[in-house]
Amino acid sequence: MKELKDRILRDGQVLDNGILKVDGFVNHQVDAALMDSCGKEFARRFANVGATKVLTAEISGIAPALTTAFHLGLPVVYARKTKPVTMPDQVYLTLAPSHTKGRMVELIVSPEYLTGKEKVLIIDDFLASGATILGLVRLAEAAGAKVVGIGTLIEKAFEGGRDALKYLNLPVESLARIASMDGGKITFQ
């Protein structure tokens, strides 16, 4: 998606630790119009997968998942990383590594909002190693729901996430696929 790729080239920063910083339009400051465009594009690409619910992980998945859900006319559930007092005692919980936090985090979904009848479209900001996405897949499976598609804004293709998701045999769509960030230079596939 050209609009997102252009923005990454303009405002994305490759940090020393191999992290792509997109805090100016995705992760801390969010470009609402760009997120809407991305949501519209996901809705177009996943128009025919029969999704009944969008699933993402807090925090930075919320913006693209919300706009995707809006354009598909669906609700969105975001997995929590801490269990709020409003959640029932019995929950679906899994662990996933957080790239930006440098530790394992919990992903928690209430059975109230994810049931065995759902067809789940997973949306997140990044596809890197695929670990967070696989955590969301486990939550959906724990609920007996069926995952029907996976969409991410930015794929770091050199981190192997797409291969890790291959066994799922599902459509995986990324709006910007980065082939390399060597020497701080971003090259798209």
Next chain:
Amino acid sequence: MKELKDRILRDGQVLDNGILKVDGFVNHQVDAALMDSCGKEFARRFANVGATKVLTAEISGIAPALTTAFHLGLPVVYARKTKPVTMPDQVYLTLAPSHTKGRMVELIVSPEYLTGKEKVLIIDDFLASGATILGLVRLAEAAGAKVVGIGTLIEKAFEGGRDALKYLNLPVESLARIASMDGGKITFQ
């Protein structure tokens, strides 16, 4: 706003601890269409305050702040509760109590995205005691920015937040003002 009030009456739950659970459409599962309507309504009410940026707190402020920002044609910044590795060492940081977590949490904004030139519209899900909103006000003030308005989806009018914000002399708009939840029965003002 009738659409939101009707939804609160239908799907909101008053818990024993005085918490209004709206996890089915605001806080864990989000009704994307409803959030869009709320954002549109905030944009209408704050059309003339001259805002240049929307400011909110992760996590549950993100959805209404994003849709508000979209309809105002502005970017949105969400204060982080943990400092990601992508953030510079020097940040604006304040503490605010979390009602649903039962402890103090940090609210952190990077100086990269909040400067002295900004006119800030604060949007959040709840106005209860006003403590989170006041935390966001302190962050904006620390940056030298000017707060021009405050909007929340749901105001628990009996918790005194509006009075706590009075000294700011700013427009405060809530889309659903709850006068009482006594005996688990929700009454709007």
